[in-house]
Amino acid sequence: MLDARGIYPVSDFQRNVKHFIKHLQESHKPIVLTVNGKASASVQDAGLKM
Template sequence: MINLSGDIHSLSDFQRHTSEFIAQMKETGKPIVLTVNGKAELVVQDAVSYQKLLDMMEYLETLAAIKQGLADVNADRTSSLAEFQQKMQEKLSYFQTSCNC
């Protein structure tokens, strides 16, 4: 959900004062919500802040995957390397016979 209590401006205002808005975003690191006909339509942010957001998402996704892996180990929902290799070999064999490779 977009926090509409933040910095909100019309798209036309942003177009008229783009350089000032860019300077503001670089200084504060906060995005700007742009409206069209009074309705929030776009969120604009500087590249450094966007990259930080992407990095944080990747970090959180990694933590979630680790947490799921640990839960799988604790619940004994794992297989040995030998079982995994056997399943992959079966899938590879099926693929090779299916495509006549």
Template sequence: MFNSSNIHTVTEFSRKPADHIKRLRESKSPELLTVNGKAAVVVQDAQSYERMAALADYADSILTIRKALDEDGQSLKSFTDKFEAKHGIKR
């Protein structure tokens, strides 16, 4: 995920923030900023962050559904198969 082209010091970032922001928007890849040679923060463009947050919400929803189905003694596949059959959904 991180390589030498997207690892920078906080000092580098603060000297030319516009260059970094342009690169972040174009590449859609995050940058790792370091302090004293150690990872400190990750920065990314807003669109990529929003997508990542939406995917995290989706994953959390799936985990919640699976937990509820497990507590009811059903697997997600079993539920999905029954739901699709009941509603005439074909994949």
């Protein structure tokens, strides 16, 4: 289930990509990106270990 705390504007994602990637890698939980308040995309850690 998606947590409401995992919803962010795409503009925040663009400004803080490194922070979001680190968070995704640590939490393994998807986030939802919004445009004008509407869900537009989801991003999830690939989970690949090399």
